[in-house]
Amino acid sequence: MHTENLHHGLNLVGRVVTPKITLPILSNVLLSTDEGRLKLSVTDLEIGINIWIGAKIEKPGKITLPAKIFSEFVSSCNDKKIDLEQTDFKIDLKSEKYSATLQGTAADDFPLIPEISEKPTCAISGKILEEAIPQVVSATAMDETRPVLSGVCFKFIKDKLKLVATDSYRLAEKTIPLEKAVGKDYSVIVPLKAVSEIGRILGAVSSENVQVSVSENQIRFAINEDIEVISRLIEGNFPDYEQIIPTKYTAKVKINFEDLQSALKIASLFAKESANNIKIKLKAPNQMIISARAEQIGTSKASAAAEITGSDLEVSFNAKFIFDGMSALKKGKINFDFSGNLSPAKLYLEDSKDYFYIIMPLRTEE
């Protein structure tokens, strides 16, 4: 088969392969011939990925191979074509200049990736989903104390999909259109890793649309005709987050991305030892000062050009959370609305109603 196709396929599945620690077979990839194509499968028991690659199948077969060295061999092979030949639990890899024999294990030992018989409930543009995923994943909770917060909530409402993530300190919501309205509204929570993997795969292939199917506790994303990602769902109810979104704001700021970024960067240097605690001071019509203090080292103040309306305010934030929210907005004129020194602030772009990022302030003793 074409070395490049196999290389591409192994790259797509590579990150779900688990290092050889608990269950050694999870560091393998399952190869099986499937109706004239070669199928690659990997799983970490939470996510499974199947990928089909065009190949000339001379004889059917299946085996699992150590994924890392297999993938490295293929990626180092600069010959155009590569042949795979199975003998019992071994595979001979052969190209024009290079050859290798890899010791594998029986395909039957490989954990089953669940199949989802339910029909797709909707289709999403691959391009739009690819852009949306990085905008929400940074708000996901990294610790697992509240499992429902360790994933991204997919809310299917008529012809819209809302992606929502929060770790209870900040929240991101992105609304994207569905290509066809769902028959019945529903929502599921997909683990962060699965969502990130889908984002990564969409970044590496060009996909017209992604078909979504849901069973009781699994979700399947079918990308083009040759990739499927199957993940377990997180059980439980996603918090009713809409109530924490402020309805009134006491001060509104419009600021250039770069100006806010530079001022925050200066403050962050001095905020490293205080859990990124920085203070924002606002005074209409244009005085925004971001300050920070590093014990025994010093203090800093950075002013940023901004248009400010509303009342004066002093409020503290974790600078990292603001950076995370900004990175979703990329560039341009940012809106930063404040609702007091104990209530959430909101980051969004002027003309786009489909995305916002909410940040809780830090309580300070001063």
Added chain:
Amino acid sequence: MHTENLHHGLNLVGRVVTPKITLPILSNVLLSTDEGRLKLSVTDLEIGINIWIGAKIEKPGKITLPAKIFSEFVSSCNDKKIDLEQTDFKIDLKSEKYSATLQGTAADDFPLIPEISEKPTCAISGKILEEAIPQVVSATAMDETRPVLSGVCFKFIKDKLKLVATDSYRLAEKTIPLEKAVGKDYSVIVPLKAVSEIGRILGAVSSENVQVSVSENQIRFAINEDIEVISRLIEGNFPDYEQIIPTKYTAKVKINFEDLQSALKIASLFAKESANNIKIKLKAPNQMIISARAEQIGTSKASAAAEITGSDLEVSFNAKFIFDGMSALKKGKINFDFSGNLSPAKLYLEDSKDYFYIIMPLRTEE
């Protein structure tokens, strides 16, 4: 002063600053006004660097400041000019948009960087020295069991400088011209870190020439008019390496850089668990096969197009040592001469007599 100049200066000295572990003051940079310029000094007690920066001095002063945060503040400051103002043991940094106050310590607490009163014995082209350094440093011994091998030997012989490094498994020798012959031949051993720092600094500035001065146990490299690197010398005699360079070769190989690199890369994948042990098999006129074995995983064979003269040979090497030698040669047609399966091999470029790299084979049990 110009923020960019201060930023550049702090970057040049930054890597010698030691993290705050044993002697906290070594993580500081000494600032002092010096005849109309600002002088930055850092030391790790082995290497000292002094850099002078153009500045408008309104009042003389000296102080040490925490290097990391000082340097990060300056590098994040995107205003054109920056002012420094000392009050006792504090410095106020001020630019148009940003300000910071840094707590420093008394300049007198800073360890003295030795001054070398000896006159320069020679001058080397900065550009040639910059290219030469990376070609030898990889052969330096990383462990300190034999201190003389943990540095680069500088042998000044008439109008030539030989740079030599070896860890006893491989050896690199580079010969470069001096701009003026030395009055008397001599050789010194300069610690790896100092040599690497000089290479790094030469890469960041454009230098016409480097003046070298030597005292009993220190060496000084003066780069342009505004940078000096002072290092202790390693005591002891560098091994008499010339006797291990083979005078006769039993097989000679000419091979394209890329062909050798690709074949070695494949073999290296399988050699990771055997300390990079790979085997080269030669058969005139053109059969070169590089093989490796990973226990319980598999085996690989890579053939590389080459022109071979001399007798057949099977010889094992540490693949990393061949890669290190190749990286000094960069690209083109490589010469790889062999003197048997227990004697050193030599890597060099066809038309350049000023550089070679010698590698000892591995003893194998087969």
